[in-house]
Amino acid sequence: MNIKIEIPENVKYIISRLEKAGYSAYAVGGCVRDSIMGKTPSDWDICTSALPEQTLEALQMDNIIENGMKHGTVTVRYKNENYEITTFRSDGVYDDNRHPRSVSFVTSVNEDLARRDLTINALAYNDSEGIVDLFGGVEDIKNGIIRCVGDPDERYNEDGLRIMRTLRFASALGFEIDGSTAGSVHKNAHLLTNISVERISSEFNKMLMGRNVEYVLENFYDVISVFIPEIQPLIGFDQKNPHHNYDIWMHTVKTVTFSPEERTMRLAAFFHDIGKPETFSLSNDGVGHFYGHPEMSEKMSYKILRRLKYDNQTIDTVCSLIRLHDKRPPAEPKYVRRFLNELGEQLFPKLLELKYADAMAQSEFKRQEKLEYIERLRKIFYEEIEKGSAYSLKMLNINGRDIIALGVKDGKRIGIILNKLLAMVMSDRLDNDREKLKKAAQILASGREI
Ligand code: ATP
Numbered sequence: 341m342n343i344k345i346e347i348p349e350n351v352k353y354i355i356s357r358l359e360k361a362g363y364s365a366y367a368v369g370g371c372v373r374d375s376i377m378g379k380t381p382s383d384w385d386i387c388t389s390a391l392p393e394q395t396l397e398a399l400q401m402d403n404i405i406e407n408g409m410k411h412g413t414v415t416v417r418y419k420n421e422n423y424e425i426t427t428f429r430s431d432g433v434y435d436d437n438r439h440p441r442s443v444s445f446v447t448s449v450n451e452d453l454a455r456r457d458l459t460i461n462a463l464a465y466n467d468s469e470g471i472v473d474l475f476g477g478v479e480d481i482k483n484g485i486i487r488c489v490g491d492p493d494e495r496y497n498e499d500g501l502r503i504m505r506t507l508r509f510a511s512a513l514g515f516e517i518d519g520s521t522a523g524s525v526h527k528n529a530h531l532l533t534n535i536s537v538e539r540i541s542s543e544f545n546k547m548l549m550g551r552n553v554e555y556v557l558e559n560f561y562d563v564i565s566v567f568i569p570e571i572q573p574l575i576g577f578d579q580k581n582p583h584h585n586y587d588i589w590m591h592t593v594k595t596v597t598f599s600p601e602e603r604t605m606r607l608a609a610f611f612h613d614i615g616k617p618e619t620f621s622l623s624n625d626g627v628g629h630f631y632g633h634p635e636m637s638e639k640m641s642y643k644i645l646r647r648l649k650y651d652n653q654t655i656d657t658v659c660s661l662i663r664l665h666d667k668r669p670p671a672e673p674k675y676v677r678r679f680l681n682e683l684g685e686q687l688f689p690k691l692l693e694l695k696y697a698d699a700m701a702q703s704e705f706k707r708q709e710k711l712e713y714i715e716r717l718r719k720i721f722y723e724e725i726e727k728g729s730a731y732s733l734k735m736l737n738i739n740g741r742d743i744i745a746l747g748v749k750d751g752k753r754i755g756i757i758l759n760k761l762l763a764m765v766m767s768d769r770l771d772n773d774r775e776k777l778k779k780a781a782q783i784l785a786s787g788r789e790i
């Protein structure tokens with residue numbers, strides 16, 4: 341195969357230094373895959389026959405980060421970029437479906453490629469030899485196929501995380517998983533129970549943000565339910581409601597697909613209806629309802645996201661979006677301000693995106709009205725931001741010190757008065773004008789109501 345890859349000058353330099361010292365060296369893995377696909381690689385990994393000490397010796401660079409040396413990786417900083425240079429290795433027997441018991445350094449790139457997970461990742465390149473492709477990786481890239489290097493059952497048993505990587509790459513690259521690899525993914529899904537949740541979540545995030553997420557969720561929910569068993573009741577759950585033409589799971593899949601490729605958005609879409617089965621009721625006319633499902637979904641998502649070790653800010657954001665996803669107040673400024681009060685300016689557009697994705701993932705019944713409603717909320721949002729309308733205590737043209745000056749000493753009462761003023765401003769019963777606010781505050785401070 342005569343494919344020319346443009347290697348950055350820095351990488352060329354590192355490879356040539358190693359070659360001059362008598363070793364072989366290649367760009368390897370994701371960077372070769374991405375280059376062949378015409379994408380700019382995020383980083384360039386290098387592999388070499390040189391042992392770590394020999395790499396250091398050959399490069400003679402001052403800026404060396406030596407961690408990982410015993411696993412064969414030297415990280416050098418060269419012209420403001422970090423490069424990982426790893427000695428060819430072959431992994432020995434694996435313990436606990438994750439860790440090779442021993443790693444041995446080898447002299448041939450072929451053995452190093454053989455230990456890699458997927459054919460599309462088992463590619464090496466340098467200018468003198470061109471592409472080293474022992475497992476048909478280039479062909480698989482051309483055909484958009486994800487396939488294990490070697491026997492999939494063996495490879496997944498060595499390292500269960502590869503199951504998530506298989507799904508992640510299928511989703512991110514828009515590739516399809518080859519039949520025998522797919523069969524093995526289903527068969528070995530349970531191996532994920534041996535993998536740390538941090539690693540699973542990290543792959544799950546990338547999978548959710550991929551452009552082929554629909555295909556993966558639709559076909560591999562059994563894998564997801566190994567670490568999120570809470571999705572099982574959604575699968576095949578008939579909603580018996582004119583707004584829905586899909587079961588809850590497929591509605592969820594479509595909502596994820598219609599939401600922007602951003603982490604918190606995709607997580608919120610994934611979990612937004614997870615509490616539905618718990619809240620299902622059937623009215624006399626045979627129509628299904630899910631009263632209180634946003635709160636139930638929020639509660640369940642909180643537990644799941646904690647278990648999967650997401651950070652607090654992510655959990656907060658995702659839970660807020662889920663809690664509010666089905667609120668449908670009249671499209672009026674005061675209600676938009678309430679949303680803003682709860683979510684802030686950054687998050688409110690995300691809520692609108694979630695509402696949009698949710699509506700698109702439902703039946704066409706009243707869809708036009710739903711979309712127009714969302715657009716009215718959006719328009720009001722822009723107008724309110726433009727006008728600088730107050731929706732939080734900070735934005736009020738009066739503060740705690742002003743209330744103290746009126747003779748109120750008790751902190752709690754100060755808070756109550758300020759909140760009453762804000763509620764009036766937000767509902768257009770009072771202008772956010774300093775003098776008017778002071779007058780109103782005076783009345784409240786004297787114990788009267790307005
Ligand atoms: P990206 O960095 O764009 O997410 P990548 O292919 O570079 O994709 P990395 O996780 O950085 O992925 O891994 C670098 C290379 O190491 C991979 O291309 C693959 O060849 C190999 N690799 C990574 N993880 C595994 C694994 N669990 N089992 C086997 N090989 C792996």
Ligand code: MG
Nearest residue numbers: 370371383385
């Ligand atoms: Mg990488």
